[in-house]
Amino acid sequence: MREAFRLETTQSSGTRLAVANEQAKPQGGILPDRDIAELFETGSIAIPRARDEDQIQPASLDLRLGDRAYRVRASFLPGIERTVEDKLKRFSLHEFSLEDGAVLETGCVYIVPLQEKLRLPDDVRATANPKSSTGRLDIFTRVLTDRGREFDKVAAGYDGPLYLEISPRTFPVLVRQGSRLSQIRFRRGEPTLSGADLEALHGEHRLTSDTAANITGGGIALSIDLMGNADDLVGYRGKRHTGVVDVDKRGTNAVADFWEPLYRQGRGELVLDPDEFYILVSKESVHVPPAYAAEMTPFDPLVGEFRVHYAGFFDPGFGHDAAGGSGSRAVLEVRSHEVPFILEDGQIVGRLVYEHMASLPDRLYGADLKSNYQAQGLKLSKHFA
Known part of the structure; x- marks a missing residue:
């Protein structure tokens, strides 16, 4: 396999990423930070307020909680004929605001509309996962879409809102509007290595x-x-x-x-x-x-x-x-x-x-972003002294 990219380092400019062999560049792949920013510019990602400065990661986007949450009877998938709102009308126990923060209790299941809405191109699909700090707090999260039949999967060309299922398993947690518990990756083609x-x-x-x-x-x-x-x-x-x-x-x-x-x-x-x-x-x-x-x-x-x-x-x-x-x-x-x-x-x-990757990101995990878990050994989440 030929290497598609190389990393250049100079004392004057720090870390600089460049294409070493354009012909070897893979077809499709995980969208890097600059392509995610372009999804905002083209309206493929719509938000009600300006995005956070550090919301875009090298190969993913942090998703932000909206201003309200629903305590539900149980986890669910909407299925091919239903929206999440349809299911919330049936299974919601109560609705509450996240504007000033709220405690989510262990053993309970909550659904929170996310601030980011998608209108993906027909050749772009996405998958979601909890952020590292979310996983280390034992907060079980999964992204839902309207008419979705799988958790954490967003079909190519999806046009609609995103929701986050949240279930704290060990610790009760305080969240608020704008809290970031989950992240999403966008991809074209079949980038998985053989x-x-x-x-x-x-x-x-x-x-x-x-x-x-x-x-x-x-x-x-x-x-x-x-x-x-x-x-x-x-x-x-x-x-x-x-x-x-x-x-x-x-x-x-x-x-x-x-x-x-x-x-x-x-x-x-x-x-x-x-x-x-x-x-x-x-x-x-x-x-x-x-x-x-x-x-x-x-x-x-x-x-x-x-x-x-x-x-x-x-x-x-x-x-x-x-x-x-x-x-x-x-x-x-x-x-x-x-x-x-x-x-x-x-x-x-x-x-x-x-x-x-579809192309090299502008910044890498680690020194470029002062990442929390670079060069880690056994380490708890950033919330602990």
Whole structure:
């Protein structure tokens, strides 16, 4: 596989991205930041107020909550013949304002109209995912569209509003109009790399720190680290009956008030309790080169009955530096399904799928954006001191 792009660095201008071989540029791909900005300019994304300065990421757009929310009886999909508003008329328990903020309780399901509305071109489709900080708070979110038959999927040419289903699982959270819990990626064509292309890319750019990586057509495997750091810390388990986390405030909560630290046991084992939420970390470091984006598969029944990594988007530049990409470890949000499940150190817990960018983004994840989780190890969300 020929490399489509290269990264140039100069002392005078900092990081500068350029096309190295225009003929090698992939057909279609994930839309970068400049193309997302163009969707606003052409009216493909409509908003009632100016967008936030940092709302556009290298390969995705943060979605903002609107000014009202609905507590509903249960999660739902509208189906091919219904709008979300139709279903809200049937299943809404009450409506309330988010203008001055409101607490969303654990175990409840809420639907919030988003500020962004779409009028996508016929060749552009989209997928959504929780933001990293949302996943690390165990806030379960999914995007809905009118007449949608799948969560987090927006069909090519979709013309209509977006809604966010929100269900806090461990901590009650304070949200308000403009809070950003979810993100959306836009794509053209079929940008997912084949197994052969993924093998070649790993050989050239070292996508994970495992040189003998387990690569299939579905992605590159990541395993769990249960040996811990120098203090034998392997992860955290969320506490129950805690205070409220304000999703828009950084570093205001004490770790001990919300999390129980977990330390290495024996040869590196951890029993996942079905009712508990865990923050763990991958054994491998992950590298996403500038011309690519990646996404973690959240649930794979072939590796165990648990869900890993609610927030699956890895932007171009994650774990990358100008010298060639040293990698950052993937922090994993883990829940077991139905029954207790024993994890062992080095066990495969998920797969990272890589996709071509349609073109290089203007800015990369990391130094360009002062990103929260670049060069991370085991790390809680930005809300904790």
